[in-house]
Structure formats: C-alpha cells, structure tokens
Amino acid sequence: MGTGGGLLGLLILIGDIWAIINILQSRSEMGMKLLWVLLVVFLPLLGLIIWFFAGPRGSRA
Known part of the structure; x- marks a missing residue:
C-alpha cells in the first residue's frame, strides 16, 4: 500500500523536466x-x- 515508487517516479x-x-x-x-535532451528522455534517472555533473547549464545572465 505504499506510494514510494510513485513518489520517486514523480520526483x-x-x-x-527541470x-x-x-x-x-x-x-x-x-x-x-x-x-542531451534525448539522453534525459530515454534514460530518465x-x-x-x-x-x-557534466551537462550544459542555462544562461543566467
């Protein structure tokens, strides 16, 4: 009856998405x-x- 798997999947x-x-x-x-997007989509975790650790970062300037 736990929701640990669902909560982990949501996180x-x-x-x-972030x-x-x-x-x-x-x-x-x-x-x-x-x-990079394909990597994140096909291998979510x-x-x-x-x-x-190694991906490009958004410009925050």
Whole structure:
C-alpha cells in the first residue's frame, strides 16, 4: 500500500523536466542540446545524473 515508487517516479519526472528546460536554455549548439535532451528522455534517472555533473547549464545572465 505504499506510494514510494510513485513518489520517486514523480520526483524523477520533475527533475527531468527541470534538466530539459536548463538544457534548452543553455548556450550550447543545437545538436548538443538535442543529444542531451534525448539522453534525459530515454534514460530518465541515469540521464539526469549524468546531466547534473557534466551537462550544459542555462544562461543566467
């Protein structure tokens, strides 16, 4: 009767959406943005972790 799996899935979904928004706002080339978005979409948890440590960041200037 626990909802731990559903809650974890929701948190991963929120993190993925946040990552995709940041990827699209970055100053990287469109091809690199596309590759990062595909990584996050097809490997939600692993892609999010890899993006967090090595991915492009959005421009906050």
